[in-house]
Amino acid sequence: MKPAAFDYHRPATLAEAIDLMERFGDSAAAISGGQSLVPLMNLRLSPSDQLVDVSRLAELQQTRDLGDSVFLGAGLTHAMFEDGAAPDPANGLMRQAASHIAYRAVRCHGTIGGSVAMADPAADWPAVLLALDAAALVRGPMGERRIAMDALLTGTYTTSLETGEIITGFEVPKLPADARTSYVKFNRKVGAFASSLAVAVRQGEALRLVLAGAGPRATLLAATAAAFIAGAPKTSVRNTLAGEVALIVEADDPYACALHIATILRAIEEIS
Numbered sequence: 001m002k003p004a005a006f007d008y009h010r011p012a013t014l015a016e017a018i019d020l021m022e023r024f025g026d027s028a029a030a031i032s033g034g035q036s037l038v039p040l041m042n043l044r045l046s047p048s049d050q051l052v053d054v055s056r057l058a059e060l061q062q063t064r065d066l067g068d069s070v071f072l073g074a075g076l077t078h079a080m081f082e083d084g085a086a087p088d089p090a091n092g093l094m095r096q097a098a099s100h101i102a103y104r105a106v107r108c109h110g111t112i113g114g115s116v117a118m119a120d121p122a123a124d125w126p127a128v129l130l131a132l133d134a135a136a137l138v139r140g141p142m143g144e145r146r147i148a149m150d151a152l153l154t155g156t157y158t159t160s161l162e163t164g165e166i167i168t169g170f171e172v173p174k175l176p177a178d179a180r181t182s183y184v185k186f187n188r189k190v191g192a193f194a195s196s197l198a199v200a201v202r203q204g205e206a207l208r209l210v211l212a213g214a215g216p217r218a219t220l221l222a223a224t225a226a227a228f229i230a231g232a233p234k235t236s237v238r239n240t241l242a243g244e245v246a247l248i249v250e251a252d253d254p255y256a257c258a259l260h261i262a263t264i265l266r267a268i269e270e271i272s
């Protein structure tokens with residue numbers, strides 16, 4: 001199917017892009033790699049008919065060392081992380097995750113910013129960035145905001161971005177060399193979104209455990225992480241996990257619950 005008619009704008013600067021987003025309001029959509037937006041347009045599921053191309057904005061391609069964290073521009077593609085062309089402050093976790101997103105053609109165009117703004121419940125970047133306790137930097141008509149990932153992801157395909165706002169990048173904390181990470185993705189075929197995705201980041205006695213592909217958004221499993229770190233017996237950790245998963249999985253779906261429990265337990269095993 002072909003999309004409905006739309007206007008295409010290619011601003012030269014971020015300021016110009018924000019002006020366009022403000023001018024067209026709810027009819028405007030930023031387009032980065034187009035890997036999610038264009039299929040939605042073809043299916044006539046996108047209400048936007050004013051596309052503001054942010055894929056060539058220099059500001060969104062930048063990376064900066066901020067001391068304890070690294071700024072990663074929203075326009076960096078999955079392939080740049082996979083190839084090591086973008087910094088990975090998470091000791092290889094970001095590179096590992098990027099290489100499991102879709103297939104190479106999608107990875108060459110799709111961006112970290114587009115993925116997070118899309119907020120697919122089974123997407124890789126929202127889960128990884130939440131596990132890393134990253135924050136998004138956002139610019140819009142009202143100025144700049146810094147939004148923690150947990151506050152940015154509000155539900156299925158929804159975020160707390162306001163009309164006209166563009167994600168410029170992410171502040172990702174640097175992990176120390178002795179931090180342990182795990183990324184466990186189960187999908188039914190190579191290149192598909194996760195049926196279940198577990199991401200774990202452990203720094204000493206601090207553990208961030210994230211489940212995606214279950215429920216409306218990537219979710220921190222705080223009770224399970226606390227039980228594990230407190231040294232609870234394995235059966236007790238598993239029971240806590242089963243309770244948290246049951247709260248997230250919306251339907252009565254024993255297969256999905258068993259799958260999510262398995263991916264999370266494997267991730268815990270890997271950071272133990």
Ligand SMILES: Cc1cc2nc3c(=O)[nH]c(=O)nc-3n(C[C@H](O)[C@H](O)[C@H](O)COP(=O)(O)OP(=O)(O)OC[C@H]3O[C@@H](n4cnc5c(N)ncnc54)[C@H](O)[C@@H]3O)c2cc1C
Binds near residue numbers: 034054103
């Ligand atoms: C066959 C296929 C398989 C896939 N498999 C996976 C997978 O396994 N895992 C996974 O995580 N993803 C997967 N994806 C999605 C892919 O990663 C997309 O690249 C990504 O979701 C969207 O990134 P994009 O840069 O293409 O964004 P676009 O398609 O350009 O935009 C997506 C949305 O984000 C908005 N947007 C884009 N950039 C910005 C910005 N800077 N600020 C604010 N809003 C913005 C757009 O307006 C739009 O609403 C798959 C896609 C395909 C086609």
